[in-house]
Amino acid sequence: MRLLTFRAPDGRTLPGLIADPEAAETALTEALRAGDGPSAVLRVHPISATGVRNVGDLLQRENWRDLVSGPHVDTVDISARDLAPVIPRPGKILCTGLNYADHITEMGHELPDVPTLFAKFPDALTGPFDGVEVPADNSGALDFEGELAVVIGRDVPLGGAPDEVSATEAIAGYAVFDDFTMRDLQYRTAQWLQGKNLCSASGFGPWMTTGDAFDPGSATLVTRVNGVEKQRADTRELVFNPAALVRFITSFINLRPGDVIATGTSGGVGWARSPREMLTDGDTVTVEITGLGGISNRITVR
Template sequence: MHLLTFRTSDGDTLPGRLADPGTAEASLTGALRSGDAASTVFSVHPITVDGVTDVGDLLRHDDWRDLASGRAGEPVEITGADIAPVIPRPGKILCTGLNYADHITEMGHELPDVPTLFAKFADALTGPFDRVTVPAANAGALDFEGELAVVIGRHVPLGGAPDTATAEDAIAGYAVFDDFTMRDLQYRTAQWLQGKNLASASGFGPWLTTTDDFDPGEATLVTRVNGVRKQHALTRELVFDPAALVRFITTFIDLHPGDVIATGTSGGVGWARSPREMLADGDTVTIEISGLGGISNRVEVR
């Protein structure tokens, strides 16, 4: 299944299921190349469950798969601009730093023995095709980080994922993520928090592709800036794969339905290039992962 959160005409949101994922992905691929993803039309079955306003709410029901397939209404047409972050308010967003060998090398670090994690807040998320507005004072070193995102589908208590099979079973699905970064703020201190949490800057979506429809070890990630390829990676090159991250994280904290793990970016980020290639007003960052679709966010400096 392909599940998304979409904005309704009355200002609320609802979860939905793509009516025809194959057609939607093909349409989106063409739209990402032509730069009009926000106006692309998608056919979606709204999912109507009391108290459920987005995919995150849906995942908190143990029978979310049945609800998604059994309570979907007649299809409606929405545009890319109507699509919200697939999980608008995750309880936790755990980001992984330095998880592709080429990126670790380009940033001057050694391969880690355990994952490097930091927090991103829900306020930092934005829709997959929304514009990213950056205050001019914060625009000195803006960077892109195309990533595979993992979405948790059930509660995993502390110590509750002791093996790979259990960890994989906890994953609801995957989506595309931009760990949008202000490098000058990131490296102002030893802690990365301030550089990773610009409000409404990290595109997330366009939909959640469930585990039965996506293999995280067989995908290709490509990031483009203004149509020019900057990152290209195979997800199997992750130092710590999704299951390994779930296993590690649950050695010190619970995971809950709707929690998000961003698995880290590959080589090719603007900061590591010579000369550096920072994002500027008017630049568009497009990130695609084969089998998951893509996101595209235009930067506006104000």
């Protein structure tokens, strides 16, 4: 199943189930290749339940799979530009740094024994095809970081995912993520938080593919800037795979439905290139993962 959150004409957001996943991914891929991802048209079954306004709300219901499974009467065609972040307000967003061996090497670090984690706030998220506005004072070293994101689907108490099976069962699905980074702010101190939390800058979506329809160990991630490939990685190269991250995180905190884990970026980021390739006004960052679709965000410096 592919679940998304879309903006309705009346200003509300609603969750939806993609009616034909194969057709949706084909339409989106063709639009992205043509440089106009937002123009893709997706056929969606709106999901109607009291108090459910997005996929994050949906996952709070223990019977969310039953609600999604139908039967579905209504079908609407929506534009990809109407998509909101698939989980608009996660309770927690935990990002993983240094989780692909090539990226660890290019940044001058040793392979870690445990994951490196930092927090991103919900205010940092934006829709998968929304524009990203950057204040001029913060635009000195903007960077892209295409990533695989994990969405939690059930309560996992402290110590509640002691093995790979239980950790995998806690995952509702997967999506595409750009850990948009202001490198100069990131490295101004030993803490990365300020460089990772520009408001409305991290594209997230376009939908959540449920775990039964996606293998996180056999996908390819590609990041392009203005259509030029900058990152390419196989997700099997992750040092800590999604289940390992869930196990580690729940060894010290709990996870709730709708929480998000970004699994880290691969080699090829702009900061590590020689010479460095920082994003500028008018650049468009596109991130695609096979089986999950893609996102595309254009930068405007103001």
